[in-house]
Each structure stands twice: as structure tokens, then as C-alpha cells.
Amino acid sequence: DIxxxxxxxxxxxxxxxxxxxxxxxxxxxxxxxxxYQQKPGKAPKLLIYSASTLQSGVPSRFNGSGSGTxxxxxxxxxxxxxxxxxxxxxxxxxxxxxTKVES
Amino acid sequence: QVxxxxxxxxxxxxxxxxxxxxxxxxxxISSDNYYWSWIRQHPGEGLEWIGYIYYSGSTYYNPSxxxxxxxxxxxxxxxxxxxxSSVTAADTAVYYxxxxxxxxxxxxxxxxxxxxxxxx
Numbered sequence: 620d621i622x623x624x625x626x627x628x629x630x631x632x633x634x635x636x637x638x639x640x641x642x643x644x645x646x647x648x649x650x651x652x653x654x655y656q657q658k659p660g661k662a663p664k665l666l667i668y669s670a671s672t673l674q675s676g677v678p679s680r681f682n683g684s685g686s687g688t689x690x691x692x693x694x695x696x697x698x699x700x701x702x703x704x705x706x707x708x709x710x711x712x713x714x715x716x717x718t719k720v721e722s
Numbered sequence: 723q724v725x726x727x728x729x730x731x732x733x734x735x736x737x738x739x740x741x742x743x744x745x746x747x748x749x750x751i752s753s754d755n756y757y758w759s760w761i762r763q764h765p766g767e768g769l770e771w772i773g774y775i776y777y778s779g780s781t782y783y784n785p786s787x788x789x790x791x792x793x794x795x796x797x798x799x800x801x802x803x804x805x806x807s808s809v810t811a812a813d814t815a816v817y818y819x820x821x822x823x824x825x826x827x828x829x830x831x832x833x834x835x836x837x838x839x840x841x842x
Binding site for chain 2: 662667672712717
């Protein structure tokens, strides 16, 4: 089974900050890496699929990159509505442990 | 826009069977490019994929839960269902249904989730 390791597990940031979250796969997954945002009490929301393609309606401040085993989600300028937990997910449908972005 | 809504019992006794249904609206469950999935989230924890079903009835389950899972689909009602047998307190979680886009293996639409508590 492919394991997904996210880091950090939590981070503290301010509005306007550039935020970077990483996800590492235990073996190559090509570009089959998706990112989700989850707010408390809500279902996850797909942000980025295939490592770098923005889901329709997602603001352009979200950017995904990487291939193989190492992937990054970047929020270029953190907005108040971006405080949430972020998860990566790979093709075999396992998720990373999550990164909580808090103020 | 596709919408998904979970329904079912919110309280299940230990050793009994958890049963949930997901109703899909705004689109047909009989679409070629999608699987229909269940995912759960234990309180305060991460996400665990449970299984998925195609409109034809083909299924694929998480190996760690496979022995206890049965999924089914009713295309006439645009619904799919989950049964999880022999539940314990460890099965207490929020259960989500979701649409899985299998070209990218991405869950692009989710239900709001339903909390299922296993307790006597």
C-alpha cells in the first residue's frame, strides 16, 4: 500500500502569508495527487486534481505542483476563508493525515 | 450541479449492521466516468475511504474493511447504499458519500456527511 505523509501537521499563519504544505508518497504515484480543503463540520472540497489542475471555481491563489513522490500545495496569499484543514489523496484512495492551517 | 445526500440510522448498537443510503440529484448515477463512494472520518481524525460502486453494480472495497462491507446501487432511484456489519465503537464516525471521477481518481462532489454513533 502507498502511504501518504503530509507536513506539517499544523501551521500558524496570518492573512496575506504565503503558505506551503507538502505531501510525500511512499512510492511514485506519477501525478495522481489531489488536494482537498475541509472546514469544521463540513465535507471536504476538491481544490486541485492531477497534482496541479485547479478544480472549477477554486481561486487562483491555490497552486499545486509536483510529481512522482513529492507534492506541494501553495496558497500564495492566505485569505480569512482559507483557515481550514488540507488533505492530499492519491490514486489508491488513501489520504494524507491532514494539515491544519490556523491563525 | 450534482448533489449528494446521506440518510440512515444515526445510532447503531454494537454487533449490528450500519445502513446508509446516498441519494444523488442533479445528475444520473448511471454515468460512465464516475464511481460512487463512501468515505468516513472518525471524530477529530483524518479521512478513510470505505469503498466504491459503479452503476453496473461492480464494487471495490477497502481491504481493511472488505469482510464487513456490502455496497449496492439502485439506478431507478438514483441511489447507492452502504452496509457495514458487526459494528463496534471504532466504527463511530461521520460517513460521507462522494462522487469519484475515475480519470483523475478525485472525489469532486460530496454529501454533507452523517454522524453514525455505535453505542448500546
